[in-house]
Amino acid sequence: MEKKRILVIEDEFSINDVLTYAFRKDGFEVRGVYTGADALEIIDSFKPQLVLLDLMLPDMSGFDICKKICDKTFVIMVTARDEVIDKILGMEIGADDYVTKPFEVREVIARVKGIFRRTAKNEKFNCNSEKNITDKCALRIDEDNRKIYKDNEEINLKRKEFDLLSFLYKNRKFVFSREELLDKVWGCEFEGDSRTVGVHVRRIRFRLNEEKEDSIIETVFGVGYVMR
Numbered sequence: 001m002e003k004k005r006i007l008v009i010e011d012e013f014s015i016n017d018v019l020t021y022a023f024r025k026d027g028f029e030v031r032g033v034y035t036g037a038d039a040l041e042i043i044d045s046f047k048p049q050l051v052l053l054d055l056m057l058p059d060m061s062g063f064d065i066c067k068k069i070c071d072k073t074f075v076i077m078v079t080a081r082d083e084v085i086d087k088i089l090g091m092e093i094g095a096d097d098y099v100t101k102p103f104e105v106r107e108v109i110a111r112v113k114g115i116f117r118r119t120a121k122n123e124k125f126n127c128n129s130e131k132n133i134t135d136k137c138a139l140r141i142d143e144d145n146r147k148i149y150k151d152n153e154e155i156n157l158k159r160k161e162f163d164l165l166s167f168l169y170k171n172r173k174f175v176f177s178r179e180e181l182l183d184k185v186w187g188c189e190f191e192g193d194s195r196t197v198g199v200h201v202r203r204i205r206f207r208l209n210e211e212k213e214d215s216i217i218e219t220v221f222g223v224g225y226v227m228r
Contacts (some may be wrong), residue, residue, distance in 0.1 A: 003029040004116060007041045007048035009065065010078065011057050015101075019052060022105045023112070036060035042069065048073050050112055053095075055079035056085070066212050070094025071159060078103070091196045093159055097187070101141060118187055139208070139216070141169060152206060160185065161204050164197075168227040169215060177224040202223060
């Protein structure tokens, strides 16, 4: 079986060394870099399936790096910051999880394995390559290639936007609270604010050129969301 590739972007040498050693010992293929520039240089050639990203790098913000790479790979932000607003911002721009220093290396490994486990589970339950979401707005979802089409035109969605839309489609007519969607789409390890669900719903509607009143994702006041 091919090893999962992990890129550690962390400017503290001791933390970088500990993480790369621990993941390599656990059977992963790992690279460690210390600056944002080095990370952006290696990302296309190494093609990591997950990135551990420190927010406070010497040459650029981890938020900026996350924006550039979150469509290519999973991202777990690792930082000394503990403010809720930083967590929310990180998740909203595309991060998949958030770990605050100081941390237990075993916890970080568990979170990484959790992301890969959920991904494998989602792939297992994907059925046909292409499915009609609804006749109402002529949308199609291609699960295998993770693409959405509206009126035969491809709609570019961020990874989590696709995951959320796909989940609601597979469970259409069921109403989910924001907390339930966080658990099902983001995973039980997610520690951010439930408001990130609403942000992603608004972005999906915007990309589909829909208004709230006639969107395929309906807001159930005081409860959550449903796809009719």
